[in-house]
Amino acid sequence: YPNPFNPVTTLRYDLPQNGLVNITVYDMLGNVINELVNEIQNSGYKSILWNATNNQGQPVSTGVYLYSIEAGNFRSTKKMMFLK
Numbered sequence: 001y002p003n004p005f006n007p008v009t010t011l012r013y014d015l016p017q018n019g020l021v022n023i024t025v026y027d028m029l030g031n032v033i034n035e036l037v038n039e040i041q042n043s044g045y046k047s048i049l050w051n052a053t054n055n056q057g058q059p060v061s062t063g064v065y066l067y068s069i070e071a072g073n074f075r076s077t078k079k080m081m082f083l084k
Contacts, residue, residue, distance in 0.1 A: 008049055022071075025066070026066045066079055
């Protein structure tokens with residue numbers, strides 16, 4: 001939320017139990033743009049901000065991006081659009 005966004009978006013998720021969480025942003029070619037979360041987290045409602053930068057802190061181009069949330073056996077991928 002929001003989608004489309006400029007310059008920051010919030011990814012929200014709910015963990016039913018403690019576990020390893022991985023949230024990664026990809027471009028439409030499947031290249032990793034930014035790994036936002038890769039850690040063990042406690043259960044509960046969580047959110048993470050993405051400021052449209054890559055792993056090196058450089059701004060990304062306008063376009064459609066995918067983000068993947070993995071936790072235990074759960075995996076979900078969704079689209080988001082970045083507009084400048």
